[in-house]
Structure formats: structure tokens, C-alpha cells
Amino acid sequence: MRKLTYFVAATLDGFIASPDSDHSMFLEGQDHGAWVLDNVPETLPTALRQQVPGLAESDNRRFDTVLMGRGTYERGLRDGITSPYRHLRQYVVSAGLDSASDPAVEVVPGDPLDFVRTLKKEDGLGIWLCGGGKAAAALRDEIDELIVKINPVVIGSGVPLFDSGYSPQRYEVVSGRVFDSGVTIMTYAKARP
Template sequence: MRKLTYFVASTIDGFIATPERDDPTGHSAGFFLMEGDHFPGMFADYPDLLPTVAQEMFGVAGPNRAFDTVVEGRVSYEGGLKAGITNAYTHLRHIVFSTTLTSPDATVEVVGTDPAAKIRELKAEDGLGIWLVGGGTLAYSLRDEIDELIVKLHPSALGSGAPMFDGPFSPQAFTLVDLVRYESGVVILKYAKR
């Protein structure tokens, strides 16, 4: 059975985007470090996370290693649309969960039904892992389906913003199974669902 992995960048105070839901990688303050020793290390292990164009630029294009499917919510997907990108991950099956969006790209599947039911269906299929890229609202709705949580923790704090899990108070425990520390200050924390 395939696994659902929520692999997400976060600040030390648990935010994955600005309060306006903008992507902090493009923010002028640089909340997420886009340079440093964490880049080659992380993408050596997870080249599938790079947008297809970046894979080609960094010379890591090739067969998918960890993931063959990426899923995200409407707000996360619209961040790419604002930049004129309809599908950053053409090397992956790309699914967007939304009840209001229609896909501007034939290679992106928009699903308007229950996300958890669709994830269970995907898990039953043959293939590599399923990568949940964001956002926090979708991640919260899929918490029971998340098998693995990988947090790329950046040495910055926003004070407020879009949380990693955006929903009502409902504690859930994970077990830390791996930790990789980089000179850049970025730490990769890998958790398994308890």
C-alpha cells in the first residue's frame, strides 16, 4: 500500500505561508532559505520535490524515486497560477482538491469530492508515494490519512501566518524517526504516525 507523506517547509513557529497565504520562498524577507547546504542534501534524497524545470536545471531529472503523485489544496495551487505556472510538477500525477476550481491545465486533475476518500483510493493503487505539498487546511482534513510527516524546518519565525495544520484544536501524536541537521540552520524532521 502506498504512503501519504506531508513534506512541507515550516518556520520554527509552525507556519508554512504568510497570513495572506503567500509563498514565503518568494517573499522579500526570505522566510525560507533558498540557498545553503540543505538544498543538495535534501534533493539528493528527494529530487521528486523539485519542480520539473528545476530538476532539469540541477541535473536531477530522471525516474521518480520517492513520489509519483502530488496532491494539494486550491489555495496552494493558486499560488502557482498567480506566477503563471499551471503545473510545476509535470513529472508527477498532479491532483488539486477544490470544489470551486476548474483546471486550466489538462495535466492537472481537480477533485471536488472528499479528499480522504480519494487519498484512500490512491493508496490502494500501485506506485510510489503520494506527496501532500499543502496547504494547512487540506493537511488538517487528511491527518488520519498521513502516514509520514517530513518537516523542512527553517530558522525563521513569522509570528502569524498559515499553520502547518489549519483546523480546530485536535491533538495528534507523531513519532520522530529521523533528523538531519544542516549548516544553513535548516533541519529535516521525519515523523511517523503513531
């Protein structure tokens, strides 16, 4: 069975974007960029993959499908990007979005749980949830793995890692690495009951 992995950058105080969905506070590239290229290169947008020698032609290693929340998808649209991950099957989780701006992107209306459960039963690589907080909250029970790039910055408010009410859910540490830039990449697996 395929796994759903929530791989996302976050601040020390648990936000994945500013209140207006900006990500400029996050450190990009630097020393932790090599970890991303070595471990999850398909999480780079297609336009960036084309800039890394040999990466655009390489096979996906870990994921073949990406799920985005509406805010995450619309952030790319503001920059003119209608299909950010052409090298993956792309889905946008949104109850309010009728259709995507690109035929390579499919909108999943309403409650995405059954849709993700069906995806997990298919053959293939893993499923990457790249954001946002509302989509993560809706899919929280199906998230098998959480990989967080914790950036050494506090912003006070913004889009939370999980935009939901109080409901504790335990995870176990799989691995962790602190980089000289101050970024920490932590991998967690859902704790077994």
C-alpha cells in the first residue's frame, strides 16, 4: 500500500506560510538543498528540476503523485504557474474550486479522505501532500509520514501546519538532521496504536 507523506517547510512556531501565503521567510537551497536533491528530488517544481543538470530526465524516486490544497495551488497561479509538478500526477484538494487552470491538474472536491484511500490502494510510488494547512487537517488520519523542514524563524501568525481543532495524534521520530544553515529536517511516522 502506498504511503501519504506530508513533506513541508515550517517555521519554529509551526507555520507553513505567512498570513498571505508567502514563503519568502524560508531558507531555500543552501546546505539542506542537497538533502532534498538526494532524497526527494521530485518535490522540486518542474521549472526548477529543468535547471538542475540531469534531474529533469531522471525518474521519480519516492513520489509519483502530489496533493495540494487550494491556497498552495493558487500561490503558484499568482506567479503564472498552472501546472507546478508536471512530472507528477497533480491533484488540488478544494471544495470551492470548480476546475484547475491546466488539464494536467485535477480538482478533488469535497472531503478528500475516500479519494486518498483509493489512491493509496493503487500501485505506484508514494503520495506527497505538499500543503496547505486545511488540506493537511482534512487528511490527517491518512498521513503516514511527516517530513518537516523546520526553518530557524518565528513569524507569529500565518498558515498553520495543521489548520484544525485540538486533537492529539502521536508520531514517532524516524530520523533528524540539523544543517549549518539552522534548518532541521525531521522525519516522523504515525505512531502505532
